[in-house]
Amino acid sequence: MADSLDFESLVARFYEPLYQFAFSLTRDEADACDLVQQSFCIWANKGHQLRDASKVKTWLFTTLHREFLVVRRKQTRFSHVDLDTAEEELPSVPPATVNRHDTAQVLAALSRLDEIYQAPVALFYLQDWSYNEIAASLDVPLGTVKSRLARGLGRLHELLTVNKMEPPNQINL
């Protein structure tokens, strides 16, 4: 496996989408770079264990996400929100409102989501992956991913409405 995909071409193909994912989670350039680098480093050491070449991309995203969680949990203890909490009403956010926000604000809103919603929502927008692929890369069941996406997207849209958008606290790894 490692022989069929040489390291340099693998980096050239995937460093950009991985960085986008890492940055959307950390909102910090240095932390995002570290995560991407660490993911490729893990690939260099363990990538040969992967038999299916078509799963390289998913493998890299999974690895990056795990590394993100490991680092983040070392620094912060998060409160967990039960998935079975009451349904939230779907916000009605006009496109023009969304368009007024720049990427930093969108990512700030993303960072306000509960941890479990951030990665699925980021992947939802960054990659044209199917829900199955998102589920595989995050190592959670398909139903869970759909549920997290529905709630995460709803909450993100809600945060992006003008009235609810406040300057976020920077959360770095």
Place this chain on the structure above:
Amino acid sequence: MNRDEAKNILLLYRHGTADADDPQIAEALVLAKLDPELARWLEAHCARQLVLREKFRQITAPIGLKEQIISEQAAQQRMNYWRQKFALAAMAALVLLMAFAAFWLSPRGHDDTLAIYQNRMVGVALRGYTMDLLTNNSEPIRAYLAQNHAPADFVLPAALKKTALAGCAVEGWQGAKVSMICFRTGKPLAPGGQSDLWLFVVDRASVRGLPAGSLPQFSKVNRLITATWTEGDRLYLLGTEGDEQMLKQYL
């Protein structure tokens, strides 16, 4: 499926992707074609999704990240290469060390034969030795040897009993004690020499390849003529410079 349920489902819909293949989304999309209000909501939703998608995709990796990852990996590989080399070298050195240790410290299978015993003891006699006890009396010699757990109950041939004693020493052989009893034949001694006839006595079980029978076997070992025989559970080795006839005078 009603309108609200369809909205919930279509919230996950990304226009232009394979999302439309999902059965629930496909059903909700059909409903949107039939419901103008839902269709308007969907149009706005798709536009919003498109904008958000663009926002996310505006994230660009810093210049040089790719090169940094590649160069650091190359450096890591070089470090791993040398680390592996060092580990291999260290392992090889350890194996060699263990081999040497095993060679020197462990009992060697073929080192306990009679020929090697003879060579070793003759070497002791020729290359210089220090007697632990200098005496011409056999009793102190036996007492000293017994005290040092070396064979002390040796039986001397009649002729040897009459030969002048010089002293004794305790030598080692494969973990066993060897009694070295030194005699003087009366011939002039070599400069610095203290004796010229030596009897070595050891437990016969510590030497392999002993000849059958108890009659003395003569052989030339280095410069010495030797006679080897067994009696009881002892192996005797008598050696001196000269020839077989001369040695037989002491047996």
